[in-house]
Amino acid sequence: MxxxxxxxxxxxxxxxxxxxxxxxxxxxxxxxxxxxxxxxxxxxxxxxxxxxxxxxxxxxxxxxxxxxxxxxxxxxxxxxxxxxxxxxxxxxxxxxxxxxxxxxxxxSKNAKKPKKSKLRKKAKAKKKAADADRAKRKDEARPGGKKDKKKKKAKKAKKSATAKKADKKAKK
Incomplete structure (x- = not known):
């Protein structure tokens, strides 16, 4: 057969x-x-x-x-x-x-597909975590990245708060 x-x-x-x-x-x-x-x-x-x-x-x-x-x-x-x-x-x-x-x-007709070894799975998970970490660092380092955007937003909020205080003083 x-x-x-x-x-x-x-x-x-x-x-x-x-x-x-x-x-x-x-x-x-x-x-x-x-x-x-x-x-x-x-x-x-x-x-x-x-x-x-x-x-x-x-x-x-x-x-x-x-x-x-x-x-x-x-x-x-x-x-x-x-x-x-x-x-x-x-x-x-x-x-x-x-x-x-x-x-x-x-x-045999009852043959089972071999399972991946635990070491292989752990190595794959470790590689995935390292890739994610590398991508995060790369994104933070480049201009316009997440970290850069957060800094700009915080700076803008600080300026806005300072400007509001100055406006209040000027009105008094």
């Missing part, structure tokens, strides 16, 4: 991958008896952060041998299709072990 829905199989999620060519190659795979391996296309398998997802179903003999579906994520390189072809030719899940080259791509 090959995911080709919302994210998988799109240039938006995985640019630089020949998705159509990859699907054609997967559709051309044969097992050790020369039978074409059926390839079903799914709209979404739900683990979009691992796009391009391929699920390898065991054959009847593989299932009898304890084989279960094997989920492979980030399936974007042509060499992976060659390795998958060799594995299926050897019998696939339940008969032949997963090749070492495919092991880093093993995932």
């Amino acid at each position: 090959v995911c080709r829905g919302c994210c998988c199989g799109t240039k938006k999620k995985r640019p630089g991958v020949d998705h159509k060519g990859q699907l054609e190659r997967l559709s051309g795979l044969e097992d050790h008896e020369g039978r074409q391996v059926p390839v079903r296309v799914s709209k979404c398998l739900g683990i979009c952060f691992k796009a391009n997802v391929v699920v390898v179903q065991p054959s009847a003999q593989g299932r009898a041998g304890g084989g279960r579906p094997v989920w492979l994520g980030e399936f974007t390189e042509d060499r992976l299709i060659d390795d998958l072809d060799d594995w299926i030719f050897e019998g696939g899940p339940g008969i032949a072990p997963v090749p070492e080259s495919l092991e880093p791509h093993l995932t």
Whole structure:
């Protein structure tokens, strides 16, 4: 089964991958008896952060041998299709072990998107605070900035108060 829905199989999620060519190659795979391996296309398998997802179903003999579906994520390189072809030719899940080259791509339907580390979050918050502080200092330092405007306003208010006092004295 090959995911080709919302994210998988799109240039938006995985640019630089020949998705159509990859699907054609997967559709051309044969097992050790020369039978074409059926390839079903799914709209979404739900683990979009691992796009391009391929699920390898065991054959009847593989299932009898304890084989279960094997989920492979980030399936974007042509060499992976060659390795998958060799594995299926050897019998696939339940008969032949997963090749070492495919092991880093093993995932599951219940895979969870990895959470960002707390350190990364703290560093991001610290950077944001520093940027805000830098912007505040820059704004205060330039003519016409907030601090400059406040000073002018206070000076004007002081002059106005002094002028009012002078007017009162002049009237007396």
